Every structure is written in structure tokens, then in C-alpha cells.
Amino acid sequence: MNKKIIFIDIDGTLVNNNDVVPISAEIAIKEARNNGHYVFLCTGRSKAEIYDHILKIGFDGMIAAAGGYIEVNNNIIFHKTISAKAAKHVVEYFTSNNVEYYLESNCGLFASKNLKKRLNKLFFNGKDMDEKTKGEIEKGLQPFLDTMIENENMLREDINKVSFLESELSFNIIKTEFEGEFNVIHRTVPAFGENSGELSLPNINKANAIEKLLTHLNLTDIETYAYGDGMNDLEMIQYVKYGIAMGNAAPKLKEAAFDITDTHDEGGIYNSFKKYNII
Secondary structure: OEEEEEEOEEEOOOOOOOOOOHHHHHHHHHHHOOOOOOEEEEEEOHHHOOOOHHOOOOOOOOEHHHHHHHEOOEEEEEEEOOOOHHHHHHHHHHHHHHEEEEEOOEEEEEEEEHHHHHHHHHHOOOOOOHHHHHHHHHHHHHHHHHHHEEEOOOOOOOEEEEEEEEOOOHHHHHHHHOOOOOEEEHHHHHHHOOOOOEOOOOOHHHHHHHHHHHHHHHOOOOOEEEEEHHHHHHHHHOOOEEEEEOOOOHHHHHHOOOOEEEEEEEEHHHHHHHHHHOO
């Protein structure tokens, strides 16, 4: 069996909508590594958001912060943060326009004034849930809320990227405000609303990070796979040899993908690993 390298997004790919890793995906990743293949996380999340219930599965490393951070076997090989000037622009613009947001660093998530309250309402209030769903939400999403740090200085120099929730501003208005200064990506977390999105470093994306990682490991000739669901996975899906969209992926990502597998909860990763003889 030829050695392969696999890059897996987290939100909507490795984890379901309640931030829980389906057992089938955990089994697939462990079997793939037992077969001698490399498996890396490749996510928009910053390291502080990659929780123990994900890391315990076992990976060879991670690409995080949408390509702004690369770690191989616990060694940092690349890390780039937002400039103080750009961070000041974000904080002042979002605050003056009542946009709830959080600044993502490797040591925590720094929340705007009313963000945590709004997220608690979004995740837990007004939902008629069965016990299984409630348990999944508490297991998967509570660590995310617990990572939120409130009442801190938001003018920071350790920020990887920024995520923002839906507000009265349209996404296009926000995109116009920050275009050229950031990559402005639409609705990377669907639960955050139609006009939500994220701001990441310009000229930094998952594909560039994969290229850096492969060069670092001297694996430029290895067979490459990537799994994703959102438009921040587009460059990654197009860069690798086998770019695979989840069954729940954005329609435009499916159009760009080499193949489409099942949804996360339908065993999409496991089924695709079987199809391509990874396991």
C-alpha cells in the first residue's frame, strides 16, 4: 500500500453540527495511521479551539488558522499573526457597527462584549432537543464557549484570524471594508448566520500551508487527499490530487471537488477512506 497524506477540515467535516466527531471518522483516522499514512488536521480554527476530544484521536500534526499556523509532531514550522494596525481596524469597525466577533489566538478566543451571551442563546435557548442532541451539544459546543475570554484588551498582537456573527451589516459591506487587508470568507460556520464570516491573513490559505508542510517533510511526490465542506476549503480541495467534498458541503465546493462523499454523520470520511483504499 503506497503511503498517502490526508488533510481533514474540522467544522462540518470531521465534526458534525454539534461539534462531535462521529465514531466512524475516529475509526477511519486511527486505521489510516495504523496503515502508515499521514493524517493532518487542516482547519480554520486556531489551536486554542482544537479540543481534547479531537486531539485524542491522534494526528501527525495540524494546519490551523486557515493556513496561518503549521505544526508537525508538536514542532511549530510556521506561524503568522495579524498586524496591530489591522487588528485595531477590526476592533474599531466591528465595535462601532455592533458586530459580535471573536479574535482567535493560540492561547484563547477573545470575545466582543455581548458575544458569549448571544452564543449561549444561539446554541442552547429556544430549542426543543431530545436528550441525545442535548448531550452532543453540551459535549461539543461547551468547550468552545469555555474558551471564550471576556473583558480583555482587544488590541492585541497575537491574533491569527477573526470570526464574526451575523449583524445588520450585509456580508458584502463587511467584505468591501476589509478587502485587500484580509481574506474575507463567507459563512464558514453556518450557525453564525447568513451574513457571518471570517477574516484571515491575505495570501495565506490552506493550500499554501499544505505546500509548505509537504516541502518541510520532503514529501512532494506523495499521493495527497483533502476533505472539506466550506468555501475556506476551496484552495485545499483544488491543490491536492484528490479533493473530496463532504455530502453536506457548500454547492460550489462540490462543483470544484474531485469527488463527493457522504455527510459527516453518514460516515463520509470512513466511506471515502474505504473507497480510496486508505483503510
